[in-house]
Amino acid sequence: MLTLRGPTEPRRGSALRELGIIHDGSLLVRDGVLVEVGPTRRIENLALAHKAVEISAVGRVVMPGFVDSHTHLLFPPPGSYGMNLDAGARVLRAQTGMRLEARARMHLKAMARHGTTTVEVKTGCGPDDGAEMKLLRVLAGLKRESVEVVSTFLLRLPPFGLNGSHPAQTHSDWVCEEFLSKIRRRRLVSFADLIWDEHPAREACFRRFLEEAQRLGVRRKVHAEDTSTSMALALALENSAASIDHLEQATAADAGLLGRSPTIATLLPGASFHRDGPYAPARLLIEAGAAVALASNFNPHHTPTLNMQTVVTLACSRMGMTPAEAISAATINGAHALGCASKAGSLEPGKVADLLILGISDYREVAHNFGTNVVQSTMKRGQLIYEEGDVTPRAPKDLHPTW
Numbered sequence: 001m002l003t004l005r006g007p008t009e010p011r012r013g014s015a016l017r018e019l020g021i022i023h024d025g026s027l028l029v030r031d032g033v034l035v036e037v038g039p040t041r042r043i044e045n046l047a048l049a050h051k052a053v054e055i056s057a058v059g060r061v062v063m064p065g066f067v068d069s070h071t072h073l074l075f076p077p078p079g080s081y082g083m084n085l086d087a088g089a090r091v092l093r094a095q096t097g098m099r100l101e102a103r104a105r106m107h108l109k110a111m112a113r114h115g116t117t118t119v120e121v122k123t124g125c126g127p128d129d130g131a132e133m134k135l136l137r138v139l140a141g142l143k144r145e146s147v148e149v150v151s152t153f154l155l156r157l158p159p160f161g162l163n164g165s166h167p168a169q170t171h172s173d174w175v176c177e178e179f180l181s182k183i184r185r186r187r188l189v190s191f192a193d194l195i196w197d198e199h200p201a202r203e204a205c206f207r208r209f210l211e212e213a214q215r216l217g218v219r220r221k222v223h224a225e226d227t228s229t230s231m232a233l234a235l236a237l238e239n240s241a242a243s244i245d246h247l248e249q250a251t252a253a254d255a256g257l258l259g260r261s262p263t264i265a266t267l268l269p270g271a272s273f274h275r276d277g278p279y280a281p282a283r284l285l286i287e288a289g290a291a292v293a294l295a296s297n298f299n300p301h302h303t304p305t306l307n308m309q310t311v312v313t314l315a316c317s318r319m320g321m322t323p324a325e326a327i328s329a330a331t332i333n334g335a336h337a338l339g340c341a342s343k344a345g346s347l348e349p350g351k352v353a354d355l356l357i358l359g360i361s362d363y364r365e366v367a368h369n370f371g372t373n374v375v376q377s378t379m380k381r382g383q384l385i386y387e388e389g390d391v392t393p394r395a396p397k398d399l400h401p402t403w
């Protein structure tokens with residue numbers, strides 16, 4: 001059993017390799033919360049254990065559910081509009097909330113089957129208040145799903161116009177002056193995120209956006225991709241961002257700064273794999289003492305995997321992380337990136353019972369698979385929400401779809 005027990009701070013350096021393993025471990029759950037975690041011999045002798053329903057995981061690995069702290073799962077697949085992201089945003093604006101919600105539910109179920117128990121989902125379809133509000137309402141409608149959804153408003157500024165026109169400024173003003181406070185008041189958002197770009201005229205927009213989020217008590221994140229990281233990092237650190245994400249272009253100097261800051265470095269190897277691009281320098285970041293998290297970046301468009309086991313595999317095979325580091329980054333540090341580490345990300349008394357039973361006997365096998373699902377059961381808040389089914393031929397009379 002991997003408990004990931006440890007300090008209350010994000011894991012860094014050698015602490016990332018400490019999984020708090022209990023060989024022959026057990027845990028006791030009451031009302032969705034872990035009340036005891038320890039060696040089976042001790043747990044089974046507790047008075048509270050005598051009336052408990054027993055779920056056996058003999059010979060298998062038990063670990064916390066994955067916390068996927070960076071996704072865009074509301075984006076539609078590219079089939080209808082090709083690989084152009086702006087066209088994708090237009091499709092998103094045109095779709096009804098009901099349709100978006102149905103597809104999101106399908107993705108959340110697939111995530112539960114692959115072991116994700118908490119997921120962050122971003123908006124980000126550009127300068128359209130109605131569309132952004134629609135996405136946030138869809139996310140609010142998903143709060144009752146088995147997988148916990150954390151909502152993030154993503155600022156995606158439009159391209160600079162011709163002849164000196166500047167719609168980005170207009171959009172950014174509207175977000176700062178009206179939209180952020182409205183969605184905060186309605187409790188539709190937990191994080192404010194922005195897609196950084198280096199155009200000098202945008203820095204003031206980004207700065208104002210982050211400052212306004214801070215004033216409203218909305219935690220902040222920054223996307224730092226495709227460009228040099230240093231300016232985005234400076235802005236993120238200056239504004240005490242919860243995380244800076246992507247970091248494919250991070251340098252040794254950037255790693256040093258992150259090593260001395262509380263901001264989580266969230267790495268997305270699935271994005272690099274799908275576009276055959278550079279990977280974030282995970283070893284450099286870990287050696288510098290940065291608190292590294294892993295997330296899927298799932299969107300059916302640019303990173304079409306929602307399987308955090310595959311993210312762990314890529315982190316090990318492409319970025320040189322060890323399986324233990326990758327599992328810490330995909331669980332407890334992901335929870336820190338979402339500000340929910342006091343209740344999720346590890347198996348410790350007092351935390352919510354979000355856990356997985358894996359059909360393997362050694363946790364390192366997670367990293368040796370590629371795309372294969374080894375999750376046998378997923379538990380969320382003490383309830384089994386997924387159990388692997390048998391593969392059996394079905395009689396024609398039983399051929400009713402189950403979805």
Ligand SMILES: [Zn+2]
Nearest residue numbers: 070072223297
């Ligand atoms: Zn992203």
